[in-house]
Amino acid sequence: MCTMLIRFKSLLSELSQTHQASARTKQLHAYITRAHLFLDPFFATKIVRLYAGNGDLQSARHLFDKSPQRSVFLWNSMIRAYAQAHKFEDALSLYRNMLRNGGTQPDNFTYACILRAFHENFDEDGLRIVHGEVIVSGLEMDSVTCSALVTAYSKLGLVGEAIKVFYGMLAPDLVLWNVMISGYCYAGFWNKGLQLFREMRQNGEQPDGYTFIGLISGLLDSSLLGIGQGIHGMCLKSGFDCHAHLSSALVTMYSRFKIMNSAYAVFTNLYQPDFITWSSLITGYVQCGDYEKALTHCRNLNAQGKKLDPILIASLLVAAARSANILAGTQIHGYVVRHGLQSDVMVSSSLIDMYSKCGFLTLGIQLFRSISNRSITSYNTVISCYGLHGLASQAFKLFEEILKNGLQPDESTFSALLCACCHAGLVTHGREIFKTMQDEFSIQPRTEHCVHYVKILGMAGYLDEAYNFIWSLGQPVVDSGIWGALLSCCDANGDSELAEVVAQHLLGNEPRNGAYRVMLSNVYASDGKWEDVRQLRDGMSNAGVIKNPALSMVAV
C-alpha cells in the first residue's frame, strides 16, 4: 500500500507539470483501477478533482458513482465540481442525495460550497432553506460556514441578513471581517464598510489584501476620490504596493474616477503586471474614451505573447463601437476567428453590437444567425440593435423567437424592447410590454425600464400620464434619471408649466447637473420666457455649473 501511495503521488506531481492534463488523468485513473485503489475514497477524491479541473464532469461523476465508500471529501469534491461549472441543479441534487443517504454528514465546506452555488444562481429562497439546515446541523457558529453565509446574503443584496449572521459570531476571524466589509461596500454602503474596518483594527486585527480590495471596489462615485486616495495610502503603508489583485482594483478605481495618470502610476509600479492588471488598465482607457492608448497597450500586451481573453476582447470591441471604428472592429473579429473564440457569448454579443453601432446592422444579424449557442444575452443584444435602428417590429419578432425557443427573457430583454418602442414611437406596444413584463414574467421595473416608459408616453404627448406614472412609483426619492426623462419630454413638447414642476424635483436632488438646467432653459426659450432663461443661465455661471458639450464622431 505504501509503495502504491508513493507511485501515485509521483504520478500526481508529474501530472501537475504536464500540458496534456486530460490524457494523463485518464492514465492515472487506469492506474488506480488496476491497483484497486479506487475503492479508497482518498484516491477517488484526487481523481475526481483532476477530472473536474479538466472540465470532464462526466468521468468525474462516473468514478464518484462507482466509489463504494464516499468520504465527505469525495462528496464535497463532486458537489464543488458541479457548482464551479455552474451546474447548480446537479450540485443541489447531489447535496440532497447526501442528506437522504444519511451515511455522510455535510461539513462546513459542503455548506460553503452549496451556499456559494445559491448566491451565484440568485436563489434567495434556496439560500434561506440551506441557512435553516446549517442551524439544524449545528454549524452556525463555524467560521467557514458563517463567511459563506455572509457572502451569499450580501451578494444577493440582503445585507441586513448578512449583518445578523456576522454579529452572531462572538470572535470573527479575518475572513469574516473581510466578507462583511466587502458585503457592505458591495451593497453601496462604503461608509459602513469603513466604519467596520475601523472597528476591526480596534479589535487588533491586521487587514490583508482582501480587506483593502473590498473597500476599494465599493467606491463607485468620483466624489469619493479623496477616500480612495486615503485607502490607497494605507495600502502602501501596509506594504501592499506589489499586490497584483489590489493593484488591479486600484487601477479600476482610478479609471472609474477618470484619472488615468494615477491608474497608470499604480500599473507601472508593478514589476511584472499580470494579465488582469493589464486588462484593467486597457479597459480603463476604453472607459475614459482614450481608444488610441487602449489599442497601443493592447499591442504591447500582445507583443509579450499573451493571448487576449473574452473579457478583454469585449472591452476592446466597446472601444471600436464607441469610436465607430469598423477597421479596428474587423481586426478584432479576425483575431477572434483565428483563436476560435466565436462561440463565447460575451465575444459574439459585443461583435454583433460593434457591427451594428458602426452602421453595419446586417453584418451583425448575419453573425447572430451564424452562432450556434444563442443565449438570452445574444438575443438581448440583437433586440437592442434593432431598436436603436428604429426597427421595432423586428425586435418584437425576436422576442417571440425567444419564447418559442424556451429561453427566459430577463430585465435587459424588456429594457431593449421598451427602448425599441421609444425609438419607434409605439405607445400601445410600450404600454403592453411594460405590463406583460410585470404580470407574466414577474420582473419588477428598474430605473432604466421607467426611464424608457416615461419617454414612450411623454414623447407621444401623454405628459400627464407620464407624470402620474412617476407619482405612482410611490418612492420617497425617485431616481433623477426618471424625472430627467420627463423633463426632456417637456422640452420636446414645449410644455413649460410641467417643466417647471419637474425641474423642482430634479434640481432639488442634483443642483449641479448642467444638462437639466439647459433643458429647462430651452423650454423657457421656446415659450419666449427670456427673463427666466437669463436668470437660469446667470445662476449657472455664478455657481460654476458647466454643461459638457455633446460629441459625436465617426471614423473615416
Next chain:
DNA sequence: CTAGGGTTAG
C-alpha cells in the same frame, strides 16, 4: 471559506 478586469444602455 473571502479578493482584481466585464458583453447587452442614452
